[in-house]
Amino acid sequence: MTTLAEFSIDSHQLLDEHGQPTQETWPAFANDVEQLRHLYRLMMLNRLVDKKAVALQRTGKMGTYPSSFGQEAIATGIAFAMQEEDVFVPFYRDYAAMLHRGMRIEEIYSYWGGDERGSCFVNNPRDFPFSVPIASQLLHATGVATAFKLRQQPHVVVATCGDGGTSEGDFYEALNVAGTWQLPIVFVVNNNQWAISVPLSKQTQCQTLAQKAIAAGFSGVQVDGCDVIAMQMITEQAVTRARSGQGPTLIEAVCYRLCDHTTADDATRYQPSIEVEAAMAKEPIRRLRTYLTQQGAWDDQQEQALSQDIEQQITQAVDNYTHQARQPLTAMFDYLYAELPHSLIAQREQVA
Amino acid sequence: MPEITLVEAVNQALHYEMRHDDDVVVMGEDVALNGGVFRATVGLLEQFGEQRVLDTPLAESMIAGLAIGMGTQGLKPVAEFQFMGFIYPAINQIINHAARMRNRTRGRLTCPLVFRAPCGGGIRAPEHHSESTEALFAHIPGLRVVIPSSPTRAYGLLLAAIRDPDPVIFLEPKRIYRLIKHDVMDNGEALPLDTCFILREGTDITLVSWGASVHETMQAADQLATQGIHAEVIDVATVKPLDIDTISKSVAKTGRLVIVHEAARSGGIGAEIAAEIAERNLMDILAPIQRVTGFDTIMPYFQLEQHYIPSVDRILQAVHQTLESS
Ligand SMILES: Cc1ncc(C[n+]2csc(CCOP(=O)(O)OP(=O)(O)O)c2C)c(N)n1
Ligand SMILES: [Mg+2]
Numbered sequence: 068m069t070t071l072a073e074f075s076i077d078s079h080q081l082l083d084e085h086g087q088p089t090q091e092t093w094p095a096f097a098n099d100v101e102q103l104r105h106l107y108r109l110m111m112l113n114r115l116v117d118k119k120a121v122a123l124q125r126t127g128k129m130g131t132y133p134s135s136f137g138q139e140a141i142a143t144g145i146a147f148a149m150q151e152e153d154v155f156v157p158f159y160r161d162y163a164a165m166l167h168r169g170m171r172i173e174e175i176y177s178y179w180g181g182d183e184r185g186s187c188f189v190n191n192p193r194d195f196p197f198s199v200p201i202a203s204q205l206l207h208a209t210g211v212a213t214a215f216k217l218r219q220q221p222h223v224v225v226a227t228c229g230d231g232g233t234s235e236g237d238f239y240e241a242l243n244v245a246g247t248w249q250l251p252i253v254f255v256v257n258n259n260q261w262a263i264s265v266p267l268s269k270q271t272q273c274q275t276l277a278q279k280a281i282a283a284g285f286s287g288v289q290v291d292g293c294d295v296i297a298m299q300m301i302t303e304q305a306v307t308r309a310r311s312g313q314g315p316t317l318i319e320a321v322c323y324r325l326c327d328h329t330t331a332d333d334a335t336r337y338q339p340s341i342e343v344e345a346a347m348a349k350e351p352i353r354r355l356r357t358y359l360t361q362q363g364a365w366d367d368q369q370e371q372a373l374s375q376d377i378e379q380q381i382t383q384a385v386d387n388y389t390h391q392a393r394q395p396l397t398a399m400f401d402y403l404y405a406e407l408p409h410s411l412i413a414q415r416e417q418v419a
Numbered sequence: 420m421p422e423i424t425l426v427e428a429v430n431q432a433l434h435y436e437m438r439h440d441d442d443v444v445v446m447g448e449d450v451a452l453n454g455g456v457f458r459a460t461v462g463l464l465e466q467f468g469e470q471r472v473l474d475t476p477l478a479e480s481m482i483a484g485l486a487i488g489m490g491t492q493g494l495k496p497v498a499e500f501q502f503m504g505f506i507y508p509a510i511n512q513i514i515n516h517a518a519r520m521r522n523r524t525r526g527r528l529t530c531p532l533v534f535r536a537p538c539g540g541g542i543r544a545p546e547h548h549s550e551s552t553e554a555l556f557a558h559i560p561g562l563r564v565v566i567p568s569s570p571t572r573a574y575g576l577l578l579a580a581i582r583d584p585d586p587v588i589f590l591e592p593k594r595i596y597r598l599i600k601h602d603v604m605d606n607g608e609a610l611p612l613d614t615c616f617i618l619r620e621g622t623d624i625t626l627v628s629w630g631a632s633v634h635e636t637m638q639a640a641d642q643l644a645t646q647g648i649h650a651e652v653i654d655v656a657t658v659k660p661l662d663i664d665t666i667s668k669s670v671a672k673t674g675r676l677v678i679v680h681e682a683a684r685s686g687g688i689g690a691e692i693a694a695e696i697a698e699r700n701l702m703d704i705l706a707p708i709q710r711v712t713g714f715d716t717i718m719p720y721f722q723l724e725q726h727y728i729p730s731v732d733r734i735l736q737a738v739h740q741t742l743e744s745s
Binding site for chain 1: 444470473475481485488492526561563585613
């Protein structure tokens with residue numbers, strides 16, 4: 068017998084759940100407190116935008132909404148690891164990165180409020196809209212990465228999905244082609260432990276989701292998805308490798324879904340409360356605040372000012388969202404094809 | 420002008436468009452080195468290189484999704500599915516994404532792509548290799564579904580499909596891949612999409628068909644002519660969106676309509692045409708509209724396939740019934 072292949076999976080954490088560094092040296096960006104404050108602000112923006120979205124849904128002003136509570140560090144780390152010309156192919160819990168990359172708050176509310184204009188991304192022509200069919204977006208990401216590669220453009224694609232998404236065929240097909248063609252792409256899995264009511268243990272027998280990359284011929288790595296510093300560092304490393312032609316990486320970001328699956332769900336029916344309490348103690352925002360406060364880089368006054376600033380932005384966004392005139396009915400027809408086929412003119416006239 | 424077959428016309432159109440548009444990329448299983456299982460992509464790799472002619476891994480959902488992503492970046496992927504029966508793994512990508520990317524993003528991201536696949540029976544192929552399920556795709560808003568019935572139309576319509584800024588399902592009737600030869604000028608001239616072609620003018624009855632069945636329909640029309648019956652024959656060509664105006668005008672003239680398609684009867688495009696004509700031409704119609712179609716059965720294995728595919732006799736029978744009842 069000879070052993071032909073072996074693998075190992077590393078796990079990364081730089082800031083522990085108590086807000087204490089786990090190692091002596093940090094990457095350069097993390098020694099700059101202003102950058103840490105950027106990370107903090109973006110996570111807070113995400114959380115408050117999210118909270119308002121849930122409130123809008125509860126008061127009948129918006130449709131079903133999937134919150135990202137407890138998972139804000141993942142997309143925040145991604146946001147700061149990407150460059151503007153890169154393309155982000157998100158799933159529906161990536162608000163931090165979407166906001167950072169130009170999606171307007173009112174676009175989030177519009178989308179989940181049933182208005183297609185929410186995916187216009189007027190300040191970001193590149194990124195993809197949220198994909199509802201689970202994991203299907205990962206293949207689009209490989210297509211974008213293929214285009215970059217064929218045209219020799221120095222851009223990278225970052226694509227995300229949930230832990231449940233890693234069971235889909237499209238997930239494996241995307242990893243496989245990305246590995247085979249050495250595409251400039253980074254896959255990030257938000258492992259929040261749940262796919263609606265199905266726990267990860269019923270999703271796979273794999274010890275880690277990161278190791279799913281091994282079968283596709285590239286490396287996978289696990290990160291504490293509640294540690295935004297580790298998230299930025301690991302994503303940055305993967306993006307750099309992808310940009311320099313060294314192919315894809317799969318990042319498994321381990322966190323916990325501290326919210327219902329969507330506003331249409333009641334997670335208390337299946338999430339054990341002890342588990343939720345334990346996860347709450349590890350949530351990403353408090354640990355960074357603890358660290359920044361200890362460093363003398365953050366105080367109550369700054370916290371208040373930040374909250375006020377964000378609340379103002381949100382109030383304005385809600386105002387824009389609620390006062391936005393409805394699209395005309397003809398809009399149903401107007402984006403179906405580049406030019407309306409002759410046979411549809413009569414149908415369009417019925418609603419004009 | 421060289422005489423070429425339908426599959427050669429496809430190949431010629433691909434060559435032409437790849438020569439004239441650097442954004443066109445051909446991809447699929449075995450399309451590069453092997454030139455495609457039906458040889459539709461032969462020679463492309465040698466001429467355009469592996470950057471633009473991609474042998475993909477064996478995964479149809481991936482092929483579709485990958486093409487969608489490439490399309491959003493302004494490339495024009497022409498992806499081949501080896502057989503129509505193997506598009507089905509990709510149906511999620513086609514319906515949920517390709518067909519609606521433009522709509523979902525209010526025109527910001529689009530899918531200027533073509534999904535090619537050989538369709539239909541008649542070549543004694545194994546099971547799953549003889550599908551005529553164009554109605555599945557024709558039902559989907561945002562898609563175009565095009566089926567050429569001759570080398571000339573294969574060339575012109577494929578060029579049009581590649582140049583079209585929206586996703587096109589381009590179905591190639593494989594039993595006529597090499598059946599007939601036409602003089603096809605390699606001049607890069609596209610034929611119009613969304614338009615029926617009147618192949619033969621007539622005053623007594625309108626025969627409507629598409630794909631391979633156009634040939635049996637034309638043969639039927641020839642035989643009818645010897646009996647003094649003048650059939651107008653229309654090749655639908657683009658089955659989605661449907662050019663019902665041309666068919667309606669013809670029925671207004673002839674008062675009789677027989678629709679011929681290889682696909683199963685129920686929920687087929689023939690039903691859609693019949694419904695539209697019933698709405699528009701009620702006062703013109705002199706006899707019940709008839710459909711000559713495949714049965715509502717699984718396409719039989721090849722020993723019986725000739726009994727499934729509408730024959731000239733079945734078409735003639737329907738025509739005579741129509742004429743007798745009016
Ligand atoms: C193809 C597909 N199947 C089923 C669903 C319904 N659905 C929506 S979210 C979800 C669970 C997804 O879990 P996961 O991938 O872990 O992401 P999470 O929601 O936990 O972030 C399911 C089954 C869907 N949207 N798409
Ligand atoms: Mg999950």
